[in-house]
Amino acid sequence: xSVCALLGTAVLCAVAALVLRESKSGLAAVAALFAGxxxxxxxxxxxxxxxxxxxxxxxxxxxxxxxxxFLRALGVALLAELAASVCRDLGxxxxxxxxxxxxxAEILLLSLPLARELIAAVxxxxx
Amino acid sequence: xxxxxxxxxxxxxxxxSAGFARAQEYEYRYSPEEEGENDRITEYASAxxxxxxxxxxxxxxxxxxxxxxxxxxLSFSLLLRKSFFAITREATAPLRLLSLLLALLIVxxxxxxxGKSAEGNAGVAASFRLCSVLALSSCVLxxxxxxxxxxxxxxxxxxxxxxxxxxxxxxxxASGGKVGEAVAAHSALYLLTSFIxxxxxxxxxxxxxxxxxxxLAGAVLxxxxxxxxxxxxxxxxxSLALASAALSAVLAFQTHISAARDxxxxxxxxxxxxxxxxxVGASLGEAFRTVAGSLSFLKTTIGWASVAVVxxxxxxxLLSLLLxxxxxxxASACAKAIGCQKESGLMEEIxxxxxxxxxxxxxxxxxxxxxxxxxxxxxxxx
Numbered sequence: 001x002s003v004c005a006l007l008g009t010a011v012l013c014a015v016a017a018l019v020l021r022e023s024k025s026g027l028a029a030v031a032a033l034f035a036g037x038x039x040x041x042x043x044x045x046x047x048x049x050x051x052x053x054x055x056x057x058x059x060x061x062x063x064x065x066x067x068x069x070f071l072r073a074l075g076v077a078l079l080a081e082l083a084a085s086v087c088r089d090l091g092x093x094x095x096x097x098x099x100x101x102x103x104x105a106e107i108l109l110l111s112l113p114l115a116r117e118l119i120a121a122v123x124x125x126x127x
Numbered sequence: 128x129x130x131x132x133x134x135x136x137x138x139x140x141x142x143x144s145a146g147f148a149r150a151q152e153y154e155y156r157y158s159p160e161e162e163g164e165n166d167r168i169t170e171y172a173s174a175x176x177x178x179x180x181x182x183x184x185x186x187x188x189x190x191x192x193x194x195x196x197x198x199x200x201l202s203f204s205l206l207l208r209k210s211f212f213a214i215t216r217e218a219t220a221p222l223r224l225l226s227l228l229l230a231l232l233i234v235x236x237x238x239x240x241x242g243k244s245a246e247g248n249a250g251v252a253a254s255f256r257l258c259s260v261l262a263l264s265s266c267v268l269x270x271x272x273x274x275x276x277x278x279x280x281x282x283x284x285x286x287x288x289x290x291x292x293x294x295x296x297x298x299x300x301a302s303g304g305k306v307g308e309a310v311a312a313h314s315a316l317y318l319l320t321s322f323i324x325x326x327x328x329x330x331x332x333x334x335x336x337x338x339x340x341x342x343l344a345g346a347v348l349x350x351x352x353x354x355x356x357x358x359x360x361x362x363x364x365x366s367l368a369l370a371s372a373a374l375s376a377v378l379a380f381q382t383h384i385s386a387a388r389d390x391x392x393x394x395x396x397x398x399x400x401x402x403x404x405x406x407v408g409a410s411l412g413e414a415f416r417t418v419a420g421s422l423s424f425l426k427t428t429i430g431w432a433s434v435a436v437v438x439x440x441x442x443x444x445l446l447s448l449l450l451x452x453x454x455x456x457x458a459s460a461c462a463k464a465i466g467c468q469k470e471s472g473l474m475e476e477i478x479x480x481x482x483x484x485x486x487x488x489x490x491x492x493x494x495x496x497x498x499x500x501x502x503x504x505x506x507x508x509x
Contacts, residue, residue, distance in 0.1 A: 054230045070262040077255040107254040114261040121268040126336030
């Protein structure tokens with residue numbers, strides 16, 4: 001889909017969610033969730049060449065093993081943000097906070113090997 | 128009468144036999160091929176090549192071998208060509224690092240722009256910022272790990288060479304009956320060795336690790352540690368500059384190496400050193416006259432091979448450090464332009480660490496060249 005089509009879809013979904021909310025139907029949240037997932041997927045497809053380029057630049061260097069970690073952390077952060085936003089839109093702020101907590105924990109877990117490698121490298125410099 | 132006749136006859140016989148004895152002109156034409164001289168030179172050159180240290184680059188080995196065989200003069204065009212090859216070889220890793228850092232920064236800025244629009248998700252953004260800082264730092268330190276290890280190795284090599292010179296230098300002087308000069312040379316060499324081993328290796332090099340750790344902590348933690356980093360950097364830079372200036376002054380007074388004439392080429396080198404070599408570039412400006420004089424002395428006594436070996440040990444590491452410094456500076460400027468202030472500060476501080484290492488290598492290299500010259504001088508090279 002082209003950029004105009006994607007942006008138009010976002011606006012249409014927002015209008016649809018507003019209309020559904022006015023009619024006090026529970027489908028408003030579903031529509032917002034569906035639109036959010038669709039737009040996120042489209043954005044991911046758009047940025048795939050950037051990700052591929054990053055991986056090709058990192059290949060062959062010492063960072064190649066961690067490029068995947070970084071990109072995975074990026075994906076987790078985006079998904080956590082999406083989940084938290086949807087929960088807030090539905091009025092469930094506590095669930096939104098818990099979704100963020102899960103996202104933070106997963107990112108920190110993914111960062112552990114990087115931190116370990118970095119501490120070893122800095123310790124080598126200090127000897 | 129009969130006896131006189133006999134004596135006369137014998138003497139006449141001696142004179143007549145002497146007529147067959149004469150000096151003959153011997154024509155000798157030197158033919159290297161017949162003498163096998165070319166084979167011997169090639170054999171010496173290949174044996175010399177095997178003794179060259181492993182850290183020496185391939186271009187330096189070729190230059191040293193060519194100089195030994197007398198095949199080529201060290202012309203400006205040859206030097207320019209070899210320098211270009213060395214720069215292109217050393218620039219691969221820093222340029223790759225720069226492109227990787229720019230790609231990471233672009234991804235980070237895209238995420239930042241997404242994060243700014245949503246409320247209450249500072250936690251996820253902070254976690255991702257931590258991950259991105261760790262990724263950037265791992266990228267830099269992982270790529271530059273070999274260069275940093277090469278700095279340590281080259282200082283260790285210089286140290287080993289200088290320690291090995293102690294008995295040789297003092298023996299050479301003492302065996303010639305110059306005991307006073309042996310003591311003076313020993314003390315000068317001890318000073319040079321202490322500068323490298325005690326000051327550069329044990330005091331200045333760990334400063335790089337401390338500054339890197341502070342830079343990482345400042346980028347990750349919510350409070351600003353740049354003041355501490357600046358203070359420590361100033362302390363170590365000043366120590367190195369003071370030590371280099373003091374060493375230059377001591378060398379000028381103690382050594383018998385005559386300084387090179389202050390010509391245009393030397394002024395250009397001093398300007399370049401002051402501009403591109405941080406910390407010690409300006410203070411070593413005066414010492415470069417002594418270093419230039421040392422190189423000239425080595426060229427005169429041993430030949431261009433010695434200069435090629437010495438510079439071949441030193442220049443690749445120095446070039447690599449400066450190129451990494453420039454790459455990190457460029458990445459820092461780009462990060463600042465796209466709004467990643469913390470990441471920009473992190474890369475700028477790591478760039479300063481590489482500058483400190485370049486200063487250390489330059490100072491140690493100058494000391495090493497002067498020490499080699501002292502050794503050659505003691506062997507009767509003057």
